[in-house]
Amino acid sequence: MGAQVLTAPLILTAPGQWVEGGGVFVCGGRIEAVLASAKDAQAVAGEHAAELLEFPDTVLTPGLVNAHTHLELSPLAGRLGQGLAFRAWVDELLAARGRGSPEEQARALEQAAQRMLETGTTLVGDIAAGNSAEEALAESGPARVCYREVLDGGEERRAAAALTTVAAPLAQTPDRYEGLSPHAPYSTSSRLLAGARDLARERNLPLAIHWAETEEEERWMMRGRGPLKGLVKSSPRCSPLDHLDAAGLLGPRLALIHGNHPRSGDHERLAAAGTSLVHCPGSHRWFDRRPFDIDAYLAAGVNLALGTDSLASNADLSLVREMAILREEQPHLAPECVWNLATVGGARALCLAGQAGVLEPGARADICAWPRAGLAPEAWLDSVTRGQRLPRALWLGGRRRHSALDTPA
Template identity: 30%
Template structure:
């Protein structure tokens, strides 16, 4: 155990401290201390000022909370942002995105696109994200270098994809990465069967066996559209979620992304299996995919986390904005103004995401012994006044431009809105160059 008398590395003195666990708590005149990358002190400000700390940081007008957790996305697709907008899902995928990926996606694309996504997410208060995209080893390298935390999900499909000739090669890559990074402090490897309509039973059974052997999470697009469910029932007589249950994939390690189509049988399967649902409201709205019944799921005891999806279908990686949309949409879908209140919305964007990824013992809330994954939101601006409930103000009246500071495992990655490890100008210029290339425009001299 660390010596409680040892000096703190950093003492934060915010206006409000929102730990998320216990639920609904807002601490005023409190401080948070960090030692060796871990939260070592939470207590009254007056007591904290008597402690020995290497650095003391006053954060007037700021709310500190756990770092936001983006539970679903395709990081490198930032380079396809706005490429094929205002189209339904299957047209968007089959006629635009998949052909663009076949033409452009290579290791350099994934490296540059992932860097762009990490930078955008850090500037928006995200300290951990889940990524499902090609060349996952490259994504791991970028995460490692950046200092952010991530679940890297190895994509598996029945047909060739960039970086893998078939599902067996994808699974081989996944197992190798899982073993290589088993002790990495910030990277967790998961298996990512793309969707029920792109992965057959044989490969799903292989995934289940490997996931069981490794105790690995499974991350999958499920029931994203009514068409997907209708087509499955028409062809097989079975809803996709029921099929996944029959094959043994559902369970506490299963992350069902989207779930816009949920009947009573689906709900029962989710509850009984203790599977998590990853809600992506803005992508679902933009692609007209449907509405995930978040309040019903929550009241039934299902763990619901939140994701942005990729920037090609959202078009940003703004989890704070996503959470506001989720809270508003949940009320409309449930027909109740009390559905998904601000405190629960913040929990969905933090601790629920950690729980879905199986890392709730490490992150997702501000508790002693957990990693110091922290975001400081500046609520001192004109648009946040007056403040009656700072969490309500954060969810309903604050944008990601109010993110001032971000720490991951105690390392400051955003300081006064500036990235500490990444060159924002260089990232912007690289993204512009990719955009000109993909659009067929001449390179600038």
């Protein structure tokens, strides 16, 4: 993979940071430099014998970061009902999981991964309970933080066995990073959470946990009542966040997923700990949930990211669509804020700040080329975050992985 210099009339290196008429110098899968002018781009290309790729009427940006999904559930697309109560949805999920031939499941995974690339996602936080995604996506799809899931149904006697499934480290590659996901506060005992904490510290792993997704979770955690009774065995009789905090899990290496029903003071506790929160607008709409109080998290200073969740609770894995839904549901949010959630915020949530979601020296060479259509920077960003544009080319670690162009102009 030789050195390249990509040039375009507009380059968005990070939220609010534009370069006009410059370029991006890529070598060895990483960004070596962002160049301020076409003259600089030509000089660097000549000096390093790099291929010069010129893209007129184009905007170059970092790839998008989908901070939460379950790619292994992609074969369930269209098989579960929308708007179901959470327990009813779980029952349908458990009944439908595993249906279809291995070939059908592998094809669904490959299609899901390709859809992410086509819509600009170059990095994904993927929670996996099994190995199906590993086998199908070994050579395709975006870069992944693979969060291996563990749960014991709240039964401490099962904790040790659950942790043995993740005892051996996951082999890492340039496009695959290891993570750990204790499923949720209601489905994990204190013993399992403590074991996951120790393992994460030992291997310096990022953590992802579903949290405060439903009112049913709160009811079960606090009082041992509601629809989750029978699905899990034991209620800790404390709040979901207290359960995680008591295990020493709050901190900057933890991303909490959903956060639809926080208790008073939870926002400030997350901000103080440096814990991230991932919101999934499409899945939120799928379940017809009450409006997400994004302003409370922003006001507290919580790092926010966007995710799609899975095709078992969403119609698409496009983060462009997630930005558009977020703007529809939260019309007061500025395009720059939404873009931040889809790039910088996501990279931070996955513990890859500075390595993804930005175009800067040392970062992964994950780059999208979007049609500009002659728009000024602010108007272009407004159109993209409203879902009106898709990238026409994408590079993952410096390798072109998707293109609607035969050759660069």
